[in-house]
Each structure stands twice: as structure tokens, then as C-alpha cells.
Amino acid sequence: MENFVVSARKYRPITFDTVVGQKSITSTLKNAIKNNHLAQAFLFCGPRGVGKTTCARILAKTINCQNIKDNMEACDECESCTSFNNSASFNIHELDAASNNSVEDIRNLVEQVRIPPQVGKYKVYIIDEVHMLSSAAFNAFLKTLEEPPAYAKFILATTEKHKIIPTILSRCQIFDFKRIGIDDIAKHLQFIAENENVKAEQDALHIIAQKADGALRDALSMFDQIVSFSGGDINYKNVIENLNVLDYDYYFRIIDAILAKDITQCLLIINEIIDNGFDGQHFIIGLGEHLRNLLVCKNEATLKLLEVGENIREKYGQQSQTCDSKFLLEALEINNRCDVSYKISNNKRLLMELGLMQMCSIGDTPANQTATKPIQVKVVPKPEAKKEVAPTPKQEIKEETVEAPKPQSYEKKAEEIKSPPVVEEAKEETTSAAKTKIPSSFSIKDFNKKEEEKTEAQNGLTDPADLPATDFDQEKLDGVWTTYLDSLKSSLPGFSSALLKYKPLLKDDFLVEFNIDNKIIASDHINIADLQGHLKEELNNYKIVLKPVVVKKQEQQTAYTDKEKFEKMAEKNPDILNLKNKLDLEIDF
Numbered sequence: 001m002e003n004f005v006v007s008a009r010k011y012r013p014i015t016f017d018t019v020v021g022q023k024s025i026t027s028t029l030k031n032a033i034k035n036n037h038l039a040q041a042f043l044f045c046g047p048r049g050v051g052k053t054t055c056a057r058i059l060a061k062t063i064n065c066q067n068i069k070d071n072m073e074a075c076d077e078c079e080s081c082t083s084f085n086n087s088a089s090f091n092i093h094e095l096d097a098a099s100n101n102s103v104e105d106i107r108n109l110v111e112q113v114r115i116p117p118q119v120g121k122y123k124v125y126i127i128d129e130v131h132m133l134s135s136a137a138f139n140a141f142l143k144t145l146e147e148p149p150a151y152a153k154f155i156l157a158t159t160e161k162h163k164i165i166p167t168i169l170s171r172c173q174i175f176d177f178k179r180i181g182i183d184d185i186a187k188h189l190q191f192i193a194e195n196e197n198v199k200a201e202q203d204a205l206h207i208i209a210q211k212a213d214g215a216l217r218d219a220l221s222m223f224d225q226i227v228s229f230s231g232g233d234i235n236y237k238n239v240i241e242n243l244n245v246l247d248y249d250y251y252f253r254i255i256d257a258i259l260a261k262d263i264t265q266c267l268l269i270i271n272e273i274i275d276n277g278f279d280g281q282h283f284i285i286g287l288g289e290h291l292r293n294l295l296v297c298k299n300e301a302t303l304k305l306l307e308v309g310e311n312i313r314e315k316y317g318q319q320s321q322t323c324d325s326k327f328l329l330e331a332l333e334i335n336n337r338c339d340v341s342y343k344i345s346n347n348k349r350l351l352m353e354l355g356l357m358q359m360c361s362i363g364d365t366p367a368n369q370t371a372t373k374p375i376q377v378k379v380v381p382k383p384e385a386k387k388e389v390a391p392t393p394k395q396e397i398k399e400e401t402v403e404a405p406k407p408q409s410y411e412k413k414a415e416e417i418k419s420p421p422v423v424e425e426a427k428e429e430t431t432s433a434a435k436t437k438i439p440s441s442f443s444i445k446d447f448n449k450k451e452e453e454k455t456e457a458q459n460g461l462t463d464p465a466d467l468p469a470t471d472f473d474q475e476k477l478d479g480v481w482t483t484y485l486d487s488l489k490s491s492l493p494g495f496s497s498a499l500l501k502y503k504p505l506l507k508d509d510f511l512v513e514f515n516i517d518n519k520i521i522a523s524d525h526i527n528i529a530d531l532q533g534h535l536k537e538e539l540n541n542y543k544i545v546l547k548p549v550v551v552k553k554q555e556q557q558t559a560y561t562d563k564e565k566f567e568k569m570a571e572k573n574p575d576i577l578n579l580k581n582k583l584d585l586e587i588d589f
Helices: 023-034 052-063 079-085 103-113 135-146 182-195 202-212 216-230 236-242 248-259 263-275 280-296 300-305 310-321 325-341 348-360 407-417 449-458 474-487 493-500 525-539 562-572 574-582
Strands: 041-045 092-096 123-128 152-158 173-176 375-380 422-427 504-506 511-516 545-550
Touching (some): 023 052, 041 052, 052 092, 092 103, 103 123, 103 135, 182 202, 202 216, 248 263, 248 280, 248 310, 248 348, 263 280, 263 348, 280 300, 280 348, 474 493, 474 504, 474 525, 493 511
Parallel strands (some): 041 152, 123 152, 511 545
Antiparallel strands (some): 504 511
16 A cells, blocks of 8 residues: 655655745845855744745755756756755755754764765755754854854754844844745645646635645645545535635625624524534634725725635625725724624623624614714794794804703793794714703793703703802711712722722812722722712712822731741830840840
8 A cells, every 4th residue: 555645745845946935035045056155054934834944955955966957956867966855865964953952962063064075065954943952052053153164054944033042143144934825825736636636626725725824834734634535526615614614605694684784694693603613703803804805805906915716706896895985994893892802701602793783783873972962952933824933043052061041031932922932953963071961842931040050050061160169178078988988888899998998188179189009999980980979969069079099008017037026016015125124135036
């Protein structure tokens, strides 16, 4: 039975031209060989599975080739190339720094460097995972790396460049390998599928490329897995089932339901996704990517950012025509808030469902609405037959002050018209800082000065200068303060005990400062505002302002040694110290 060779090894590039997705690096290395500008040490760094070790082997093989081609590729026919292909080359040494990371291993390597090559021009040392070397091993390697023999070349490869000491970095020519693009991986998988006589759909290969996250080796491993699962027929359904990927169809269906404001259908789709075993945050991330792709499709200039198959691209184009850009932006913001809050939420399913409900109501209620619109009241008299009566000027609401007409003017106008006025409601934009409540209708007969002042005081519309400011003393403040906080012991025990620990201090201009040693309680603006409102009402002084002052918590020092215990006892009872002095005692500490 023939041994199976995984695709990552079987289709490993053997020339610079067959390296996938690293065109700039391979071109630089070929030009360096052509112009004889080879550095003494190279550092290949980048994510896993992007071709670092492969390029190191190709470079080592090419510079030792005895008949280099015009395109700066190895001939694969000379003695050096043949021995390298058979893994029997004496000039190319590959060392795994993960298992050979001691000073002794590096010393053995330095001893080998002193021996010149028997065949070929260079002795090449490829050190993989070089960041695993110990600090002592790095320092032992410094001198040799800085001034190696002319025939010695070092190629270091690592996935974590930040772990390599700067003195090593400064002695190397650094090449940063990038993640391989989705299209490049999909094309390479298509090439392998054709060579292996495997039928593969383009959309299925794109899903594998996306799942690989820029690592070609991971993509080839998944390709082998799917081939084994599907029996040589790779289709979209097999791929999403085997790799546990959420189908694009879920996202298209849920966006259609959101656009139709069908909350019931959204909840059913969420339930189906959870029943199929998918993680909620996986769905949220995928929905954010889907909304982003729809936004990308709105402009032809950004279509190149859409990395999906042709069939899926057409679906995105069709659905993007039905979505408004404003809707997509607001939906993305709601989805992002769900993603941020997902880990700390106790009811994760409810969080997802609430996010979808908010998306369904984007067109009806703005997602970021934080203030209700105030009602502007204008009085329009009811006209008599064949006679037009001009309406009274409308009352404007500016910031926090409402000017109401005098009762006499209403009564006079009512007598002239001989019919009650009609009240109309009009909504006007205002800031979220003021929430004004004005009754939609009222009786003019009962509209008097006393009721007007009472309503304005309740709604916070009275001028602050007209509010009462009855004088009070520290003792009265302490009494109201303690009584109110005692009433909160059952409902807010933490807040109550934290504020009862220290007494409030009355300052000038009715400023009340209170110490607190808990920063969290000090930032509880809602309960502090309730306390301030209670003080204003009970003390009949609306100029009271509460100011929390955070103080350091006094830590109780514990006596551990005999000397500390004696000193603590003497501090509490000085007679102990007097007794010691009178009896002329010596205490052995």
C-alpha cells in the first residue's frame, strides 16, 4: 500500500517562481543572487504557513547550484541540486532551535562553520524557530553571525521577531513575509485539485481560503480533510459542514427579515443557528462581516475588497441594492455593541435577539435616540362662521425656560371668541440634556398663578434664582442626611453604609462635601443625585450642591512581632509602660 503524502509536502514549492503570494521577497532574493549581493545572514519572519522555511531551502539550494539558469533558478541536475533533493547535501544544514536551544548546541554549530564546503560555494545553515534560543545561546552566536567566513551563510526563520534580541536583528537582512491573499490560496487549491483529479467548486475553495487566515499550509491541510470527507467531490455544502462554518445563506435570510421588519423570522433564524451548534459570538462576528460586505458593494471602487466567490458576489450585489447606506451603518454600530458586550453578558441569547430587534426598528426609531422631543403648545382659537380669527402666537420652548401667557389674557380671549381654545401639539428638536413635559391640553379657567409655579417647579423650568434657599445649619443637615441614608439600608446597603461612615461638611454657598473611600460609590451619580434632591426638598434649599471627596481607606495595622504587640498594648493602656518603668523591667524582644 502506497504511503499517502499530505499536500503541504507533496506540493511544496521547489523554485522561487512556484512560491505563492510572496512575489516581492522572491524577486529581491533572485536579484541578490544575480548581482552577487548576498548578505551574510538573513532573517525570515512572518505568520505560520506563509513560506519562510520553504524560501530558505530554495535560497540555499539555488546559491549552491553549479549551473544556475538565466532566471536565477536552480538547474535540478547538478551534483549539489541532486544531493539536496535527496536530503543528502553536506553543505546545507537545517537546525531546529526549539529542540537545540542551549549554548552547547550553538558551540557545536560554530565548530562546524570553521570547516569549508567540499562541494559547492557555500555552507548554508538554516535555523528554524530561532526565537526559541536562550539568551546565552544568542550571545554565543553573536560573534560568528557578525563575522562569519566568506563561504558561510545563515538563514534564520521565526514567527515571533519581537523575541529576538536587537544585537541579532542588527546583524541580519530582514524579510517580512505577509499573509497570503484569499484569491492566491484559492487559485493554488484549484491547481492542486486539477492535478489530483478532484472536482471542486470555486465557492468551496474560497471558504477554505478564508478559514485558513492567510496560511497556505493550513489551507492545504483543510483541503486534504475535505477530500477525505467528500470522496473527491468538494462542494460548498460539504465544506461548511465539515469546517463548521456558518452558511452565507443565514446572513442573507436574516438581513431580508430585518429589512422586512419581521422580528419573528429573525428569532426563528437565531434559534436555528443555535440548534445547529454554532457559537453566538461566531454569528455576531459573521453578521458584522456580512454588513461590511454589503457596504463595500455600494461603491464600485471598493468592490475589490470583497473576497468571496463569484456566486456569492452576485448575491451580495443584489442584496446591497435593497439596503440603504444609513441603515447599514446603524446596523453595524448595533452589531459592534453586541460584540463588545457579549463576553460580559449573563444572557447571551437575549443580547443577540435584542440586537436584531433594534436593527428591525432602525427605520422607525433611531438607534441612538436618547431624548424625547418636547411638545410645543400653541393656542388656536376656533373660528366663527364666515369669520377668520388669527391664532395666538405660538409659545417657543428655549432650553429650560417656558414663558406661559397670563391667565387674564386667556380669559379675555375666551370671552371674545365665546368658545374654548383648541390645543395643538407640535414636536420640535431639542438637546438630550432637557426632557420637557407639558400637558397636551389644559383648562383655561383653572389656569392660575399658583398652578403655573407648581408645574414649572416640578418640570425643572423655574429660573434657579427664584427657587427657595432657606438657610440651615450643620446639625439640621446631619439629621436629614442620617435619616435618609438609614431608610436606604434595606434597598441600597452598600451605598448607605459607605456614606454613613463619614459626616457631611457644610461649606460656603450651600456646598456640601462628604468624604468617601469607595471610588465606585463616588461615581454612582444617580443615587447621589437622588440624595441631593432629597436634601433640597427637606431643607427647602434648592442651591445645595453635593461634592464627593475620595479619601484613602485607612488600613488597620496588625501587630505581628512581640515588640509591636507590647507597643500596641502600651498605646491603649499607658499604665503598662509606667509599671515597666517603676519595676525597672527589661523585655526581651
